[in-house]
Amino acid sequence: MTDTASPSARSRWLTRRAVLAHVALLVWIPGCAVAAWWQVGVALGGDSLGWVYSVMWPCFAVFGAIFWWFLVHDxxxxxxxxxxxxxxxxxxxxTGDDVGPAGTSxxxxxxxxxxxxxxxxxxxxxxxxxxxxxxxxxxxxxxx
Amino acid sequence: MGSVPSRPFTFKPADRGALLRYRVLAYTTAVLLIVLVFVGVPLQVWDDDLWVVRVVGTMHGYLYIVYLVVAFEFTRRLRVPLGWMVLVLLAGTVPFCAIVAERLLTRRFDRMTGGAGDPALAPAVER
Known part of the structure; x- marks a missing residue:
């Protein structure tokens, strides 16, 4: 059963939406890497705020990957x-049976x-x- | 569209807890950003005082990451369309925008759930 499930799985990765998500991720991750590296330089240059952003950009990269994962699989x-x-x-x-006020039951x-x-x-x-x-x-x- | 089989997917309900988490983070990041931009930056430019920018900038930077996670989860639970979801996430980096987003999302929450509970049971159909 390694490849029999693939028709659905393959189309999941190749829908227009999924391909757009792949392209976006391919731009996003290197972009975050460059930005993080730039902020490391800023931090080493003496601006302590640079350390914050050199942590944040990798976080943004990870977040982008999570977003991409959901985009592909939703x-x-x-x-x-x-x-x-x-x-x-x-x-x-x-059939007319009322669900009732939302949240009450x-x-x-x-x-x-x-x-x-x-x-x-x-x-x-x-x-x-x-x-x-x-x-x-x-x-x-x-x-x- | 029918070519992609549906994956069974259950949503956690958009309950009051999720709303509260989102609102707390939205207001916190918004206030910090306003202080940063309208107090910290002028002090830095005209008074060469970096203290506010360093402290508030650091706090906003780390809290924004938490904001991202919380807002992502909440907008998914609220079935916010994708483009709007991205705008809500970005709102944490523009002064006052996070507050606007919080108002809009809270109104959406009330409209969809009648104040509490699962939007799946709400009477109105959203776009």
Whole structure:
């Protein structure tokens, strides 16, 4: 099972969004390295503030890498505003049972999901697909 | 778009704790930056006094890193669109902008969650 999971994994790394993220990271990391090195020079030149920034720029580089990782692995259909809309559309059935004021109670999501699935076979298939993917979590983590 | 399979992804709820962490960091970095720019820099330029710039600049520098982490987490939980997320992160480096961002995000939080809880359960649909 080393390479069989790759169709989905490979496309994950090659979407337009992902490629843009790769390019941005390739610019960002060396940029941070240059800036950090420049601040080390400033610090050695006697300005103690330079030490702060020579620590900060590597932190920014690491943060950029984290940001990149999320950009590549987030599916725009499940994350962000669109994911939220989708989640609401699927989890909240249009049967008029009120979810209640947000935050006051947490109705059993799985129960509502099950009810929504009964009404929508396509959703049920989608969720089955999601849980199948969840089963392959290890394969997903491996780089293609 | 359908070519990329969805990864099951669960969000932690955007609860009051996350909001509070974000607001504390936003105000702290904002105030430090205002002091740095409007007190420290004039003192440095006109009075050759580096004390304020050194101390406040150092504090702001390290706190901004914490701000980045906290703001990133909070904006993700609040489902803030990507471009706005970047602006919120950068807001910590421009005087007064972190305060504006804090107001906008707090309003978004209230609108989405009705004051507390998970935005997934909120009545309104956000853009």
């Amino acid at each position: 599916d725009p259909d499940t994350v962000g505003a669109r994911g939220l809309r989708r989640q609401r559309a699927t989890v909240t059935p249009e 947490s109705p059993d999501d799985s129960e509502r999901l099950a009810r929504a699935e009964e009404e929508d076979p396509e959703l049920a298939a989608y969720n089955a697909y999601l849980s199948a993917l969840a089963g392959q979590e290890k394969g997903w983590r491996r780089r293609p």
